[in-house]
Amino acid sequence: xxxxxxVPLALFVVLVLFLAVGLRLDPREVPSPLVNKPAPAxxxxxxxxxxxQFSPEDxxxxxxxxxxxxxxxxxxxxxxxxxxxxxxxxxxxLIGLDYKDQRKDALGVLKRSGNPYDLTAFDADGRVxxxxxxxxxxxxxxxxxxxxxxxxxxxxxxxxxLQKTIIPLINELKKS
Amino acid sequence: MKILYVWxxxxxTSGGVWAKEAMxxxxxxxxxxxxxxxxxxxxxxxxxxxxLAGSRSDLAMDLRxxxxxxxxxxxxDEQIKEFMVSRYGDFVLYRPPVKxxxxxxxxxxxxxxxxxxxxxxxxxxxxxxxxGTGGLTDDERKRADALLQEGEK
Numbered sequence: 001x002x003x004x005x006x007v008p009l010a011l012f013v014v015l016v017l018f019l020a021v022g023l024r025l026d027p028r029e030v031p032s033p034l035v036n037k038p039a040p041a042x043x044x045x046x047x048x049x050x051x052x053q054f055s056p057e058d059x060x061x062x063x064x065x066x067x068x069x070x071x072x073x074x075x076x077x078x079x080x081x082x083x084x085x086x087x088x089x090x091x092x093x094l095i096g097l098d099y100k101d102q103r104k105d106a107l108g109v110l111k112r113s114g115n116p117y118d119l120t121a122f123d124a125d126g127r128v129x130x131x132x133x134x135x136x137x138x139x140x141x142x143x144x145x146x147x148x149x150x151x152x153x154x155x156x157x158x159x160x161x162l163q164k165t166i167i168p169l170i171n172e173l174k175k176s
Numbered sequence: 177m178k179i180l181y182v183w184x185x186x187x188x189t190s191g192g193v194w195a196k197e198a199m200x201x202x203x204x205x206x207x208x209x210x211x212x213x214x215x216x217x218x219x220x221x222x223x224x225x226x227x228l229a230g231s232r233s234d235l236a237m238d239l240r241x242x243x244x245x246x247x248x249x250x251x252x253d254e255q256i257k258e259f260m261v262s263r264y265g266d267f268v269l270y271r272p273p274v275k276x277x278x279x280x281x282x283x284x285x286x287x288x289x290x291x292x293x294x295x296x297x298x299x300x301x302x303x304x305x306x307x308g309t310g311g312l313t314d315d316e317r318k319r320a321d322a323l324l325q326e327g328e329k
Contacts, residue, residue: 027224033265100234126238133263135221135235 032133032152039066039133039143047098047106047120054121056097056147063173064093065166066141067117067157068129071098071105073137077158080113086162088117092170096120099129099137141168144173205245214247214256215240219268227270 034040043055054064067083069076096117098106103122108170110120123129132141142151151169153161210227220239228236228243234284239260260268274277304320312320 023229030221030265031266033262071296100238104244125240130238130242133265 019023024164028136029154030135033151034133034141035152036135037149039141039147040128041133042121042128044097044121044123044128047096047103047122048110049099051120053079055064056143059093059095059143060147062093063145063170064095064143065170066132066143068097068132068134068137068139070137071109072101072175073099075136075156076111079138080116081147082157082159083116085116085159085168086157087118089167092166092174093118094124097128097132098122099134100124100126110139140166142169142173145176164166183210189298204248207244211243212239215255217270218257218260219270221264221268228268 029050041056041057043053045052046052065086069079083094094117096119098120102121103124106120106122110117121128126134132139136154138156140153140157141149144150149164150173157166178257215229216227218228220226220228220233220236222233222235226236228239242259243256246259251259257269266272266278272281274282
């Protein structure tokens with residue numbers, strides 16, 4: 001007789017567990033198929049010096065961070081101080097990708113609030129962004145010495161994510 | 177006075193002169209037709225419950241532009257879907273491929289149905305046997321008859 005009552009209870013517990021896990025997942029965080037694949041090649045003019053170009057090839061042999069941002073992106077402002085801290089620590093080169101932006105606006109933002117980037121590539125029509133599977137700016141990639149994407153962070157980097165995930169990963173990758 | 181009415185009439189009816197010619201939807205209707213068919217099957221990453229065909233987000237517009245380019249290059253539907261999947265993962269497909277990580281997704285509902293039907297059968301069979309044993313034994317029947325006769329007296 002007792003089992004009859006325990007069965008619905010057990011089913012209920014299972015349901016609650018499923019909901020508890022499901023509600024904690026963020027549907028906006030789509031796992032990127034690009035992790036552990038070579039970073040897509042491109043060649044873009046730089047933001048500050050349009051006569052110079054940047055290509056991921058230039059950083060072969062280095063571990064670096066690629067951060068997609070834009071002047072119109074509100075969450076990027078939230079992320080900005082964390083990036084400034086990261087730049088100050090000089091752990092790895094930080095390259096920006098100014099995604100679908102106006103050059104004037106982007107330069108204005110860097111001038112006003114500081115420039116954490118070693119350089120920024122200027123992706124006016126968003127084609128490079130599409131190749132990197134960008135769908136919600138800001139997004140960041142950790143790229144290893146061989147030019148392979150090892151980690152993707154969607155949304156603003158928090159200082160917790162930086163200290164606990166990104167910096168340890170960079171240090172690990174530097175060793176190899 | 178008459179001339180005033182004429183002028184009013186002219187102003188009221190000449191609105192169409194200011195209108196522009198309708199913008200063509202695409203330079204090639206065949207391309208556009210294929211684009212719609214393909215992008216109905218693809219998810220827009222920004223507004224996740226909209227298809228790429230229906231979304232007005234910037235990213236969706238850019239992606240439609242890219243897909244239009246691929247269609248013009250004569251790429252097959254498979255190649256175009258591969259273009260999207262290699263960037264955004266299986267999540268962009270409204271019909272995810274059948275593979276080990278999606279077996280549960282594809283088979284789960286049928287599994288639940290089988291479990292449901294099985295428990296229904298078990299329940300019905302149990303109920304049937306309960307009904308079968310519900311009758312009175314000979315002893316009980318005699319006692320019931322005795323009680324009934326007693327009541328009649």
